[in-house]
Structures are given as structure tokens and as C-alpha cells.
Amino acid sequence: MRRFLLPLAIFLVLVGFLAVGLQLNPREVPSPLIGKPVPAFRLAQLHAADKLIAPEDLRGKVWLLNVWASWCVSCKQEHPVLVDLARQNRVTLVGLNYKDERGAAINWLRQHGGDPYLVSAYDADGRVGIDFGVYGVPETFLIDKQGVIRYKHIGPITDEALKTRILPLAEELARG
Amino acid sequence: MAERMLWLAQESALALRRMLALFLACGMFLPAIAADGGLARPVGDPAVEARVNRLAEDLRCLTCMGQSIADSQSSFSTDMKREIRTMIGAGKSDKDIMDFMVQRYGDFVLYRPPVKSTTWLLWGGPFLLLIVALAFLAAKLRKRSSQAVAQLSASEHRQAARLLGSREGENP
Numbered sequence: 001m002r003r004f005l006l007p008l009a010i011f012l013v014l015v016g017f018l019a020v021g022l023q024l025n026p027r028e029v030p031s032p033l034i035g036k037p038v039p040a041f042r043l044a045q046l047h048a049a050d051k052l053i054a055p056e057d058l059r060g061k062v063w064l065l066n067v068w069a070s071w072c073v074s075c076k077q078e079h080p081v082l083v084d085l086a087r088q089n090r091v092t093l094v095g096l097n098y099k100d101e102r103g104a105a106i107n108w109l110r111q112h113g114g115d116p117y118l119v120s121a122y123d124a125d126g127r128v129g130i131d132f133g134v135y136g137v138p139e140t141f142l143i144d145k146q147g148v149i150r151y152k153h154i155g156p157i158t159d160e161a162l163k164t165r166i167l168p169l170a171e172e173l174a175r176g
Numbered sequence: 177m178a179e180r181m182l183w184l185a186q187e188s189a190l191a192l193r194r195m196l197a198l199f200l201a202c203g204m205f206l207p208a209i210a211a212d213g214g215l216a217r218p219v220g221d222p223a224v225e226a227r228v229n230r231l232a233e234d235l236r237c238l239t240c241m242g243q244s245i246a247d248s249q250s251s252f253s254t255d256m257k258r259e260i261r262t263m264i265g266a267g268k269s270d271k272d273i274m275d276f277m278v279q280r281y282g283d284f285v286l287y288r289p290p291v292k293s294t295t296w297l298l299w300g301g302p303f304l305l306l307i308v309a310l311a312f313l314a315a316k317l318r319k320r321s322s323q324a325v326a327q328l329s330a331s332e333h334r335q336a337a338r339l340l341g342s343r344e345g346e347n348p
Contacts, residue, residue, distance in 0.1 A: 029238060032282040099251075126255055133280035135238035135252055 070108035078156035086116035095120030
């Protein structure tokens with residue numbers, strides 16, 4: 001009887017490791033930017049090519065930077081959630097239109113329930129995206145009043161993610 | 177009958193013509209595909225390209241799982257290679273380029289993660305397992321060899337002698 005105990009224990013440890021491993025999403029790479037100042041950029045606005053937008057313009061605000069594109073399939077999934085969030089007016093929502101084509105992006109917003117963003121920065125060649133460590137769209141960063149990145153959400157934003165993580169943290173940062 | 181023969185001839189001529197068209201199309205498109213693949217990477221200084229490739233070998237393509245940037249054709253990898261090329265052009269060292277990537281994408285982007293407090297298990301784990309396994313094997317072997325030379329009791333000695341003796345008695 002005792003000679004089976006050790007293999008059984010090893011097996012159980014292995015099962016434990018695999019069970020934890022299966023829960024992890026290999027596409028969610030922890031961002032090294034959390035707790036760091038938001039990367040500097042100065043980009044043209046999506047809707048007004050002659051106007052610029054920079055993180056300094058949002059100093060003193062808690063804001064979400066949502067990386068999106070008209071070619072991004074899962075952006076369609078999160079878009080209604082963002083439109084709903086914009087209606088509630090609980091946090092400033094800024095877009096980073098990533099590696100897109102201006103006309104296609106504006107059209108996409110029109111076709112998918114409107115523009116939830118205060119403003120969208122137009123990152124045509126994706127250079128700013130690289131500074132943000134973007135590797136899969138959509139991605140969303142929560143940035144505090146001092147311009148420090150506090151949280152990163154990878155993949156489409158869900159109601160659940162907003163309610164349990166993003167909005168509570170945003171409201172805490174807005175108070176502090 | 178003649179009508180049928182004519183139909184067959186027409187059909188096979190048509191098939192032949194189609195096959196010929198297909199061959200020609202292949203002949204026309206193959207070089208086009210090859211040329212396009214060649215243009216996907218900028219033709220420049222081969223020394224720079226070799227450096228780009230060497231660095232790209234050590235960087236993980238985050239969108240394609242288990243592929244290096246050098247092996248991958250994804251848009252993420254293409255952008256990264258373009259970035260590396262630009263940085264080499266700006267005179268950055270290999271270390272500058274790797275640091276740039278780690279600052280943005282974290283240690284996970286490296287195929288050779290650095291040894292530090294969060295990665296020591298990753299590096300030391302296999303050796304730790306080997307040591308444990310060797311210790312286990314050594315203990316097992318020692319136990320077995322001590323069992324092999326176990327002493328026989330007096331009654332067992334007598335029983336053995338009887339068995340051996342009787343056999344010798346039966347076979348003169």
C-alpha cells in the first residue's frame with residue numbers, strides 16, 4: 001500500500017500544477033508598465049487631423065486609454081460596453097486608434113453604435129502602440145491623475161471586468 | 177458513334193487547354209510569390225539584416241505563442257523587426273535594443289529570461305529535480321544492496337543444507 005503513496009503524491013502535485021496552468025491565459029502577459037509613467041506621445045486626433053493629443057492634456061484626470069482598430073474583431077465585442085460606459089460618465093475614456101486607416105476608423109465608429117471616446121489619438125504606424133507594449137488589440141490602460149499607469153486589461157473589456165476591477169480602482173484613484 | 181468520338185475529342189482538347197492554362201498560371205504566379213516574399217523584408221546592408229535576425233531569434237512573438245520574431249511573419253513581428261532595424265540605424269547597441277523591448281513587453285518577450293528572484297525556479301527547477309531523483313535512486317540502491325547480503329537464520333541454514341544434501345544423494 002505504502003509503495004503507491006509516493007507516485008500518487010507526485011501525480012497529485014502534477015495535477016495541481018496543470019490545473020493552475022490551465023486557468024492562466026497565455027495571451028495575458030503582465031505589463032512591465034504598471035506603476036510607470038504613461039509613455040510620452042503627441043499624436044494627431046482621429047477626428048481632427050490638425051489637432052494634437054498628448055497625455056499631458058489629461059493631467060488631473062483618471063482616464064482609460066483604450067487601444068482599438070476598425071480591423072480588430074474583438075473590438076466589436078467590447079464596443080457596446082464602452083458606449084454604455086461613456087453614457088454613465090464615470091471615467092474619462094480616450095481612444096488610441098492603432099494601425100488603422102482614418103476613414104475606415106471613423107466609419108467603423110459610425111456603424112457600431114457611436115463614438116464613446118472623449119478623443120481618439122491616431123497612431124497610423126503603431127509606433128506609440130509599441131511604446132505601450134501593445135501586442136493584441138483591444139488593450140486598455142487605466143491611468144491616474146499624475147499620469148501613472150495603474151492597471152492594464154488585455155482583450156475585450158467586459159461588464160464584469162468593469163464592475164469588479166476597473167471602475168472600483170478608477171474611483172479609488174479619483175478620490176485619492 | 178462518330179458524333180460521340182467528336183465529342184470526346186472536343187472534351188479532351190478542352191481539358192488539355194485548361195491544364196495548359198493552369199500550368200501557365202502557375203508559372204506566372206510562382207515567381208511573383210517568390211518576389212513578394214523577398215520584398216517583405218527591406219533589401220539593405222546584409223550585416224544589418226544579420227544583426228536584426230540574431231536579435232529577433234531571442235525575442236518572442238507575443239501574438240503567435242512559441243515562435244520567435246525571426247520565425248514569424250505576423251504583423252507584430254514585422255513591426256518589431258522594423259523597430260530593431262530603425263534602432264540599429266540610429267546606432268543603438270544590442271543591449272539598448274533588448275532593454276527597449278523588455279521595458280515595453282517585460283521579461284516574457286525574451287527567449288532567454290535573465291536569472292533573478294522570480295525566475296530562479298525556472299532555471300534551477302530541472303537541476304533541482306535531477307538532484308532529488310538522484311538522491312532517491314541512491315537511497316533505493318543502498319537499500320537493495322543491504323537486503324541482498326541479508327543473513328540467514330540458523331533454521332534456514334539447516335533447511336538449505338538438507339535440500340542441497342538430498343539432491344546430492346539422489347544424483348550420484
